[in-house]
Amino acid sequence: MTTAPSTTTDEAPRPAAPAPSKNSWAPLRPLVLRLHFYAGVLVAPFLLVAAVTGLLYAASFQAEKIVYDHELTVPVGERKLPISEQVAAARKAHPEGTVSAVRPSPEDDATTRVLLSGVPGVDEGHTLAVFVDPYTAKVRGALEQYGATGALPLRTWIDEFHRDLHLGEPGRLYSELAASWLSVITAGGLVLWFSRRRALRKVRGTNG
Structure with a gap:
């Protein structure tokens, strides 16, 4: 007596596909990208x-x-005049406003700055800087100045x-x-x- 061959085969069960990992960053990336761009x-x-x-x-x-250069530098002379004479020369050339500060010549070839505040035509918070030759008391010019650095x-x-x-x-x-x-x-x-x-x-x- 013959027996029919079995048609069934034992197959190993296939492992279940891994669940897709949840990436919380993916939905936020376009928002961050647009925010960064704009x-x-x-x-x-x-x-x-x-x-x-x-x-x-x-x-x-x-x-x-x-x-x-013309306002800031002068030829070096023999002796610097007293500050009072330099201020008097600046006031004679520019009697408007009031003297708020005086910056004596810091170097031998530099001018003295006489700063005037309340000068008509000068912006509020600015001063008028009058440049005086410390050797001859000659006024070499006047420029508007701003700030503690003398801009x-x-x-x-x-x-x-x-x-x-x-x-x-x-x-x-x-x-x-x-x-x-x-x-x-x-x-x-x-x-x-x-x-x-x-x-x-x-x-x-x-x-x-």
């Missing part, structure tokens, strides 16, 4: 202007010595352009807004860079 568009013009004007401001100290018109113009783009209050608000978003751009850029690095490592099959 914030960059807002801040980029300010960063460009700030970088250029900052470089110009750093060079403005030397540029002032060249542009205002003359060239440096003052660059400084204001750096701070508010010469737009007044709107420019100041824009610069402050752009500066406040720098941290957001930096954080978003780091997050995007880190996530991209992790993705590349997974593709290459490496750990760590």
